[in-house]
Amino acid sequence: xxxxxxxxxxxxxxxxxxxxxxxxxxxxxxxxxxxxxxxxxxxxxxxxxxxxxxxxxxxxxxxxxxxxxxxxxxxxxxxxxxxxxxxxxxxxxxxxxxxxxxxxxxxxxxxxxxxxxxxxxxxxxxxxxxxxxxxxxxxxxxxxxxxxxxxxxxxxxxxxxxxxxxxxxxxxxxxxxxxxxxxxxxxxxxxxxxx
Amino acid sequence: xxxxxxxxxxxxxxxxxxxxxxxxxxxxxxxxxxxxxxxxxxxxxxxxxxxxxxxxxxxxxxxxxxxxxxxxxxxxxxxxxxxxxxxxxxxxxxxxxxxxxxxxxxxxxxxxxxxxxxxxxxxxxxxxxxxxxxxxxxxxxxxxxxxxxxxxxxxxxxxxxxxxxxxxxxxxxxxxxxxxxx
Numbered sequence: 292x293x294x295x296x297x298x299x300x301x302x303x304x305x306x307x308x309x310x311x312x313x314x315x316x317x318x319x320x321x322x323x324x325x326x327x328x329x330x331x332x333x334x335x336x337x338x339x340x341x342x343x344x345x346x347x348x349x350x351x352x353x354x355x356x357x358x359x360x361x362x363x364x365x366x367x368x369x370x371x372x373x374x375x376x377x378x379x380x381x382x383x384x385x386x387x388x389x390x391x392x393x394x395x396x397x398x399x400x401x402x403x404x405x406x407x408x409x410x411x412x413x414x415x416x417x418x419x420x421x422x423x424x425x426x427x428x429x430x431x432x433x434x435x436x437x438x439x440x441x442x443x444x445x446x447x448x449x450x451x452x453x454x455x456x457x458x459x460x461x462x463x464x465x466x467x468x469x470x471x472x473x474x475x476x477x478x479x480x481x482x483x484x485x486x
Numbered sequence: 487x488x489x490x491x492x493x494x495x496x497x498x499x500x501x502x503x504x505x506x507x508x509x510x511x512x513x514x515x516x517x518x519x520x521x522x523x524x525x526x527x528x529x530x531x532x533x534x535x536x537x538x539x540x541x542x543x544x545x546x547x548x549x550x551x552x553x554x555x556x557x558x559x560x561x562x563x564x565x566x567x568x569x570x571x572x573x574x575x576x577x578x579x580x581x582x583x584x585x586x587x588x589x590x591x592x593x594x595x596x597x598x599x600x601x602x603x604x605x606x607x608x609x610x611x612x613x614x615x616x617x618x619x620x621x622x623x624x625x626x627x628x629x630x631x632x633x634x635x636x637x638x639x640x641x642x643x644x645x646x647x648x649x650x651x652x653x654x655x656x657x658x659x660x661x662x663x664x665x666x667x668x
Contacts, residue, residue: 316547316549317548318547319548319549323548323549346586349585349586350582353510353581353582354506354507354508354509354510354577354578354581354582355506355509355512355513355575355581355582356509356512356513356549356550356551356575358549359549359551359575359578359579360578360579360582363579363582363583363586364582364583364586367583367586367587372583382548382549383548383549383551383552383571385548386546386547386548387548387552387555387567387571389547389548390542390546390552390556391555391556391567393542393545393546394539394542394559394560395559397542405664407663408663408664408665408666408668409660409661409663410538410541410660410663411624411630411634411663411668412637412658412659412660412661412662412663412664412667412668413541413542413544413545413656413659413660414538414540414620414623414659415621415624415634415637415638415641415659415663415668416541416544416637416652416655416656416658416659417537417541417544417545417620417656417659418537418617418620418624418638419617419621419637419638419639419642419645419655420544420641420645420652420655421514421613421616421617421620422614422617422618422621422638422642423641423642423645423646424645425610425613425614425616425617426642426646427645427646428609428610428613429610431606431610432607432610435603435606435607436599436600436603437603437604437607441607442606442607443607445607445608445611446607446608446610446611446614447611449607449608449610449612449615450611450614450615450618453518453611453612453615453619454518454615454618454619457518457526460505460508460516460518460519460612461504461508461519463608463612464510464608467608468510468604468605470604471603471604471606471608472600472601472604472605473600474604475599475601475603475604476604478603479596479599479600479603480596483596
């Protein structure tokens with residue numbers, strides 16, 4: 292962190308943060324992560340590449356939208372809770388207004404078959420994007436200490452529980468998460484012991 | 487715009503507060519649960535409205551979590567949007583702030599490593615489930631099943647094989663929809 296601090300610049304004020312995150316969020320069609328990396332690391336140099344990866348892995352682990360958690364951590368680091376508020380506010384405010392205006396006009400435009408058709412097509416693409424994201428996430432399991440069979444077992448049990456049996460999410464996360472945690476502790480202990 | 491009695495609005499807010507702490511891997515992993523609550527249990531919106539909310543949020547710039555206020559908006563206008571967004575963000579945000587301050591220095595302890603490792607496959611399973619449930623209304627309708635399937639598979643292939651920005655795929659989906667293929 293100390294060596295990284297030399298190359299790092301800082302926002303001048305929470306307002307500076309708010310503007311930067313607004314600009315960033317408005318560029319993020321279909322996901323903000325890639326834009327965040329380019330703006331925060333490459334262009335503004337508020338974080339090093341390593342800090343970005345670290346912050347993102349923590350953000351991913353915590354509940355809540357990853358990019359919102361990431362904004363929160365970066366804002367907090369510079370200006371405490373005021374910075375956190377400014378960064379999250381910038382990330383959400385302008386896109387929120389935009390998407391609500393879209394939603395409101397959709398209710399009036401929905402009677403046009405072309406609009407309804409366009410949204411059906413966009414919806415199908417949206418579901419494809421999420422399935423592709425899931426496939427990409429599969430790759431991150433390769434280095435999981437649980438190993439392929441236990442990962443497949445946990446993942447498939449989750450999938451079947453949610454889609455076929457419609458088990459409430461709370462039970463899935465608590466039940467299977469706890470099972471995963473116990474299994475992973477056992478696997479990690481065995482691997483550390485075996486080395 | 488429909489509007490809800492205050493008691494229902496409060497219940498929606500509380501429900502989303504609870505979901506917030508379960509939204510590991512992003513708000514999208516709670517989408518099946520929101521669908522269950524808003525469409526199946528309460529009947530406040532239908533399948534098509536639900537999927538539309540997600541499509542709008544994906545098409546518009548900004549974080550995908552914005553599908554949540556759109557759901558709230560469709561159920562109860564601006565008050566619904568506020569209740570849904572604040573509900574889904576407040577607990578997770580406070581927790582993240584606390585945890586990130588508490589420090590990432592314990593990340594290498596076995597307990598924390600096991601937490602990441604154990605939850606990862608569950609998260610991936612949840613994202614698959616979300617994609618599956620979202621594609622159902624399109625694939626389930628016999629008249630447009632082939633078109634929708636083709637579009638979904640093409641989107642997946644493009645995402646995995648190229649670096650094309652999603653906005654272009656969404657534009658293609660919109661055109662295909664206007665032409666009546668989906």
